[in-house]
Amino acid sequence: xxxxxxxxxxxxxxxxxxxxxxxxxxxxxxxxxxxxxxxxxxxxxxxxxxxxxxxxxxxxxxxxxxxxxxxxxxxxxxxxxxxxxxxxxxxxxxxxxxxxxxxxxxxxxxxxxxxxxxxxxxxxxxxxxxxxxxxxxxxxxxxxxxxxxxxxxxxxxxxxxxxxxxxxxxxxxxxxxxxxxxxxxxxxxxxxxxxxxxxxxxxxxxxxxxxxxxxxxxxxxxxxxxxxxxxxxxxxxxxxxxxxxxxxxxxxxxxxxxxxxxxxxxxxxxxxxxxxxxxxxxxxxxxxxxxxxxxxxxxxxxxxxxxxxxxxxxxxxxxxxxxxxxxxxxxxxxxxxxxxxxxxxxxxxxxxxxxxxxxxxxxxx
Amino acid sequence: xxxxxxxxxxxxxxxxxxxxxxxxxxxxxxxxxxxxxxxxxxxxxxxxxxxxxxxxxxxxxxxxxxxxxxxxxxxxxxxxxxxxxxxxxxxxxxxxxxxxxxxxxxxxxxxxxxxxxxxxxxxxxxxxxxxxxxxxxxxxxxxxxxxxxxxxxxxxxxxxxxxxxxxxxxxxxxxxxxxxxxxxxxxxxxxxxxxxxxxxxxxxxxxxxxxxxxxxxxxxxxxxxxxxxxxxxxxxxxxxxxxxxxxxxxxxxxxxxxxxxxxxxxxxxxxxxxxxxxxxxxxxxxxxxxxxxxxxxxxxxxxxxxxxxxxxxxxxxxxxxxxxxxxxxxxxxxxxxxxxxxxxxxxxxxxxxxxxxxxxxxxxx
Ligand SMILES: CC(C)[C@H](C(=O)O)[C@@H](O)C(=O)O
Ligand SMILES: CC(C)[C@H](C(=O)O)[C@@H](O)C(=O)O
Numbered sequence: 237x238x239x240x241x242x243x244x245x246x247x248x249x250x251x252x253x254x255x256x257x258x259x260x261x262x263x264x265x266x267x268x269x270x271x272x273x274x275x276x277x278x279x280x281x282x283x284x285x286x287x288x289x290x291x292x293x294x295x296x297x298x299x300x301x302x303x304x305x306x307x308x309x310x311x312x313x314x315x316x317x318x319x320x321x322x323x324x325x326x327x328x329x330x331x332x333x334x335x336x337x338x339x340x341x342x343x344x345x346x347x348x349x350x351x352x353x354x355x356x357x358x359x360x361x362x363x364x365x366x367x368x369x370x371x372x373x374x375x376x377x378x379x380x381x382x383x384x385x386x387x388x389x390x391x392x393x394x395x396x397x398x399x400x401x402x403x404x405x406x407x408x409x410x411x412x413x414x415x416x417x418x419x420x421x422x423x424x425x426x427x428x429x430x431x432x433x434x435x436x437x438x439x440x441x442x443x444x445x446x447x448x449x450x451x452x453x454x455x456x457x458x459x460x461x462x463x464x465x466x467x468x469x470x471x472x473x474x475x476x477x478x479x480x481x482x483x484x485x486x487x488x489x490x491x492x493x494x495x496x497x498x499x500x501x502x503x504x505x506x507x508x509x510x511x512x513x514x515x516x517x518x519x520x521x522x523x524x525x526x527x528x529x530x531x532x533x534x535x536x537x538x539x540x541x542x543x544x545x546x547x548x549x550x551x552x553x554x555x556x557x558x559x560x561x562x563x564x565x566x567x568x569x570x571x572x573x574x575x576x577x578x579x580x581x582x583x584x585x586x587x588x589x590x591x592x593x594x595x596x597x598x599x600x601x
Numbered sequence: 602x603x604x605x606x607x608x609x610x611x612x613x614x615x616x617x618x619x620x621x622x623x624x625x626x627x628x629x630x631x632x633x634x635x636x637x638x639x640x641x642x643x644x645x646x647x648x649x650x651x652x653x654x655x656x657x658x659x660x661x662x663x664x665x666x667x668x669x670x671x672x673x674x675x676x677x678x679x680x681x682x683x684x685x686x687x688x689x690x691x692x693x694x695x696x697x698x699x700x701x702x703x704x705x706x707x708x709x710x711x712x713x714x715x716x717x718x719x720x721x722x723x724x725x726x727x728x729x730x731x732x733x734x735x736x737x738x739x740x741x742x743x744x745x746x747x748x749x750x751x752x753x754x755x756x757x758x759x760x761x762x763x764x765x766x767x768x769x770x771x772x773x774x775x776x777x778x779x780x781x782x783x784x785x786x787x788x789x790x791x792x793x794x795x796x797x798x799x800x801x802x803x804x805x806x807x808x809x810x811x812x813x814x815x816x817x818x819x820x821x822x823x824x825x826x827x828x829x830x831x832x833x834x835x836x837x838x839x840x841x842x843x844x845x846x847x848x849x850x851x852x853x854x855x856x857x858x859x860x861x862x863x864x865x866x867x868x869x870x871x872x873x874x875x876x877x878x879x880x881x882x883x884x885x886x887x888x889x890x891x892x893x894x895x896x897x898x899x900x901x902x903x904x905x906x907x908x909x910x911x912x913x914x915x916x917x918x919x920x921x922x923x924x925x926x927x928x929x930x931x932x933x934x935x936x937x938x939x940x941x942x943x944x945x946x947x948x949x950x951x952x953x954x955x956x957x958x959x960x961x962x963x964x965x966x
Binding site for chain 1: 677686689691695721722723726742743745748749750753756757758759760761762763764765766767768769794796797798799800802803804826827828830831834835836848849851852855856858859860864891
């Protein structure tokens with residue numbers, strides 16, 4: 237049996253707690269002989285800053301490059317609000333995405349029936365919701381140069397950020413979206429602001445070309461990102477796969493996540509290009525939620541998004557779709573049984589701890 | 602009695618129809634001797650393109666500069682989807698904003714009690730909602746240079762957009778937000794992406810300074826635009842005034858508008874700086890909704906957003922707050938009486954036409 241190398245980067249806040257439950261799941265998989273995972277740990281974000289005054293060390297970057305998949309917790313917190321910009325917690329995550337070429341960010345927004353009530357939207361608007369947001373992750377305004385603040389004198393400063401997209405970057409994220417749609421409900425909605433941004437014009441043009449050349453069997457729709465955001469709030473179930481750029485994807489995927497009422501439940505996968513020789517791709521898996529410093533260390537955090545992110549690793553990096561399905565089913569079963577962490581419990585019920593939730597899911601398996 | 606000069610720019614789609622109801626209101630105000638408005642008409646968007654192959658003519662730009670206020674309908678539609686980028690319908694609107702220096706875009710998101718049911722959100726989440734989004738309108742990625750698409754050869758193109766903000770641009774929009782908050786619930790939430798964008802870092806820094814220097818009596822909170830968007834969907838009533846940049850403002854104000862369930866009801870005002878000598882400011886008023894080409898010419902459009910935008914003109918440009926209050930009250934009364942245009946009617950009731958709605962509001966007055 238092949239050994240799979242995992243790098244665990246728990247990060248800050250509730251990161252280490254929720255990662256603990258993934259570790260428990262990995263141990264169980266190894267013990268059962270289902271697969272062989274070898275894990276290493278590293279530091280990222282505030283915890284890397286505290287140890288080494290960087291947001292991720294060169295040693296951990298090397299480990300990340302050598303790993304078959306990275307399992308990432310969360311970064312940030314008020315403790316590091318005033319560290320220098322270059323070493324702020326988020327910089328570690330952004331460097332991992334960029335240096336590992338993780339251009340495709342998959343963010344499913346699924347409404348668990350047991351939790352539809354937790355949404356601020358009406359039940360009928362979100363029940364059964366199942367959309368996939370495909371966000372470009374290594375381009376756009378996140379990484380374009382110049383990205384500067386210049387002192388103009390007279391007490392005036394000028395800040396500049398640059399949104400850059402090349403044809404190939406749009407093509408490859410488009411293909412990821414169309415391929416996913418083929419396994420789902422066969423529809424892709426591309427969102428940009430072509431009426432204002434040149435990158436939106438190119439985005440629209442390239443998506444249209446890729447579609448016409450390679451994916452005529454999939455339905456492609458275009459929507460302006462602002463009205464797309466509106467439609468997401470008004471009638472989210474009209475969407476299947478949404479493909480959009482880095483910044484719009486950041487906003488739209490967070491909004492989609494919130495619609496489901498299950499922010500603590502949603503995973504994400506960030507994938508690189510498939511290597512022509514090895515057929516492997518670099519990958520990182522992280523929950524959509526943040527580091528939640530206010531509840532860190534209290535055993536209150538919901539580990540489902542983290543466990544479910546590991547499920548995405550099984551599916552997308554290790555071709556273990558069956559086991560991934562079992563993990564998803566175990567999560568659904570535990571929720572159906574009524575077990576709830578504090579973030580999703582309804583009034584009057586007692587909340588399960590992080591560990592209780594993790595153990596219950598394992599028991600289901 | 603002073604004469605106020607208005608330029609009416611109905612634009613495309615339902616623009617002319619809803620503008621007709623404003624014209625009716627203006628005629629009534631003149632006839633009653635309440636004020637003296639002199640109106641001129643101009644072309645913008647697709648209708649300007651059809652007439653002159655531009656998105657707005659130089660003659661109409663001159664009229665716009667000479668007017669005391671501009672009342673704007675809506676622009677765009679599939680008919681002009683393939684006109685050259687420089688003369689696309691939106692370009693006319695963007696030029697008006699930029700050349701007239703209309704840097705402050707005020708977008709109230711109010712949930713009319715009679716319409717709370719129309720929201721996709723639960724009634725308790727939106728009932729009584731009253732927030733004001735203050736969007737920077739002449740800077741950021743909308744106007745920054747370079748803004749280009751370059752052919753790189755090999756079938757590759759590169760698109761670039763540039764987000765630029767100077768200190769003074771952030772200061773002046775901040776002041777607009779803080780001044781408004783003082784007349785409301787005294788709270789401003791500033792949204793940016795300082796963890797990724799240098800313009801977000803400067804935005805945050807300048808807002809903090811303006812607050813500390815001039816507005817200590819107002820509460821200032823900072824939120825990342827992505828989690829701000831989430832909060833807007835989860836619990837919008839926590840906000841009073843939200844201040845944000847041009848692009849985030851575009852997205853967030855549309856989402857806020859959709860929350861209310863009343864997109865066809867929401868007005869906006871775009872204001873320039875107050876002239877030191879004349880104490881006047883340039884201004885443009887437009888509904889938040891678009892040109893709705895699918896229902897254009899059928900007498901189905903809801904004129905309330907347009908009439909309410911004229912109400913904002915009375916308030917912000919002509920110091921006629923009392924009359925503006927009366928217009929608002931007339932709209933609320935007509936809604937309470939059960940009259941509905943097609944976009945807001947519930948099943949089984951018959952819809953009022955654009956004209957019927959306009960006349961009913963006038964009758965209330
Ligand atoms: C932490 C931050 C840099 C990040 C982003 O903006 O991409 C986060 O919001 C996300 O969506 O993963
Ligand atoms: C029509 C378009 C250029 C405009 C914008 O993006 O600003 C519109 O969406 C708005 O919000 O006023």
